[in-house]
Amino acid sequence: xxxxxxxxxxxxxxxxxxxxxxxxxxxxxxxxxxxxxxxxxxxxxxxxxxxxxxxxxxxxxxxxxxxxxxxxxxxxxxxxxxxxxxxxxxxxxxxxxxxxxxxxxxxxxxxxxxxxxxxxxxxxxxxxxxxxxxxxxxxxxxxxxxxxxxxxxxxxxxxxxxxxxxxxxxxxxxxxxxxxxxxxxxxxxxxxxxxxxxxxxxxxxxxxxxxxxxxxxxxxxxxx
Amino acid sequence: xxxxxxxxxxxxxxxxxxxxxxxxxxxxxxxxxxxxxxxxxxxxxxxxxxxxxxxxxxxxxxxxxxxxxxxxxxxxxxxxxxxxxxxxxxxxxxxxxxxxxxxxxxxxxxxxxxxxxxxxxxxxxxxxxxxxxxxxxxxxxxxxxxxxxxxxxxxxxxxxxxxxxxxxxxxxxxxxxxxxxxxxxxxxxxxxxxxxxxxxxxxxxxxxxxxxxxxxxxxxxxxxxxxxxxxxxxxxxxxxxxxxxxxxxxxxxxxxxxxxxxxxxxxxxxxxxxxxxxxxxxxxxxxxxxxxxxxxxxxxxxxxxxxxxxxxxxxxxxxxxxxxxxxxxxxxxxxxxxxxxxxxxxxxxxxxxxxx
Numbered sequence: 001x002x003x004x005x006x007x008x009x010x011x012x013x014x015x016x017x018x019x020x021x022x023x024x025x026x027x028x029x030x031x032x033x034x035x036x037x038x039x040x041x042x043x044x045x046x047x048x049x050x051x052x053x054x055x056x057x058x059x060x061x062x063x064x065x066x067x068x069x070x071x072x073x074x075x076x077x078x079x080x081x082x083x084x085x086x087x088x089x090x091x092x093x094x095x096x097x098x099x100x101x102x103x104x105x106x107x108x109x110x111x112x113x114x115x116x117x118x119x120x121x122x123x124x125x126x127x128x129x130x131x132x133x134x135x136x137x138x139x140x141x142x143x144x145x146x147x148x149x150x151x152x153x154x155x156x157x158x159x160x161x162x163x164x165x166x167x168x169x170x171x172x173x174x175x176x177x178x179x180x181x182x183x184x185x186x187x188x189x190x191x192x193x194x195x196x197x198x199x200x201x202x203x204x205x206x207x208x209x210x211x212x213x214x215x216x217x218x219x220x221x222x223x224x
Numbered sequence: 225x226x227x228x229x230x231x232x233x234x235x236x237x238x239x240x241x242x243x244x245x246x247x248x249x250x251x252x253x254x255x256x257x258x259x260x261x262x263x264x265x266x267x268x269x270x271x272x273x274x275x276x277x278x279x280x281x282x283x284x285x286x287x288x289x290x291x292x293x294x295x296x297x298x299x300x301x302x303x304x305x306x307x308x309x310x311x312x313x314x315x316x317x318x319x320x321x322x323x324x325x326x327x328x329x330x331x332x333x334x335x336x337x338x339x340x341x342x343x344x345x346x347x348x349x350x351x352x353x354x355x356x357x358x359x360x361x362x363x364x365x366x367x368x369x370x371x372x373x374x375x376x377x378x379x380x381x382x383x384x385x386x387x388x389x390x391x392x393x394x395x396x397x398x399x400x401x402x403x404x405x406x407x408x409x410x411x412x413x414x415x416x417x418x419x420x421x422x423x424x425x426x427x428x429x430x431x432x433x434x435x436x437x438x439x440x441x442x443x444x445x446x447x448x449x450x451x452x453x454x455x456x457x458x459x460x461x462x463x464x465x466x467x468x469x470x471x472x473x474x475x476x477x478x479x480x481x482x483x484x485x486x487x488x489x490x491x492x493x494x495x496x497x498x499x500x501x502x503x504x505x506x507x508x509x510x511x512x513x514x515x516x517x518x519x520x521x522x523x524x525x526x527x528x529x530x531x532x533x534x535x536x537x538x539x540x541x542x543x544x545x546x547x548x549x550x551x552x553x554x555x556x557x558x559x560x561x562x563x564x565x566x567x568x569x570x571x572x573x574x575x576x577x578x579x580x
Contacts, residue, residue, distance in 0.1 A: 123307060124313070125297075126270050126272075126301070126304060126305040126371075126374075126376075127304075127324050127371070128299050128302075129324070142315055
């Protein structure tokens, strides 16, 4: 493994983990709103969040590119007012991974929240706990397995993300190259040995992520 | 304590819960068949549900006033709630469950100190266990203790004994009476079991189909139903305070005023009991019976005859008020008239004793 390859592996793992953390507060809040409340437009938001799951990732990437490009609505504002660029930087990778993995987290967490008996939350309230305390001491711990499973899924999805990333971040050496992008490029250039080395790393990363989640879940059961 | 439930209206399926009562006694039973809206009423008081209209006031504190758009959130109400399924937190240990509602710091309310509650409900041996390792009765005690430790000003109990079998019920009732006596905390207890209401409550609110049919002291409601509707739900039964005088060979002598009955000895050592006799278990006979297996022969006077459908409800004075339920033909055959003397026969096992 060259130092450049190590850098790619490190960058991919790091930005995937970061994207999982970035979507966590928003994803949990949204999942809770979907699970516990009824509000107008709920089904539309629900569909919207799940769109990246069903649309071609490249199409999602194209939408993001149009939105966050310097001439896009959001990108134009960020560039013009804050002099802040997203497209073709590591931030674009983070954006693509976040958008692509959000539905997985929201879906898992929502099901997990729905399975928490509302009576437990209500009784916690009669014991003097306000909304935040109920959420963090009753709802989240009881939904922990589903939330962790959702986070692992989101992380794994981010690790392997290709289509949306290449649209918004390109494949810039040392800047936005991720594992998937590099493997694709290596194969394109006929450097199969390089591709296989990175393939091995991908397998190890995926294995570690799944093993770690299993470990957490098993420990969770024991403490009950 | 005073709990005002005024002008309450909550649409439920298939009726609307409509309540307008004032509650003043220490332990009050909300009594009624299942599906009468009892749990919904508790939810309204605890602030877990919002009514279409309601005015709820506990002592001098208004909790809900829909006309003023006023609503105290559940966690600021200081009302303890033990639901039917107990809702112990499965991811926490017994100890953590108990501490969940504990007010940290100021232990001003010594009546509700941790040690005292633990001692009264005998929870010490359970404290380090997980919730799933508890039996039904133990769970019940932990849930009660958890609610008490939040130092509530009112305790709501939803069918506290419904999920327990008969021997366990007999074990939990003393804990409930102990809570009442030790902590002097007002309790509103939902039940569909007459004996439970009798054992625990001073007053009763009879709730049927979302409507309050009668309120008042337990004995009064059970003994003097205000209407035939009420009688249908509380059952026609004589309930009188009595005293166990002699226990021998598994039988007991119980005196009520100047009458004495033979009954099966009660399981507890209680001397003061409520004597319960269902109207259909009382046999009326013109002459003193000879050669009968029935142990209790009470000379009585007929006070009133009240036809109820195919039956006649006979009010008797046997040294204490006693009700008998006989068919119309039997009434005609015996030529029962108000003011006449008669013998009332009651089989020993037909008399139930409830500790008071």
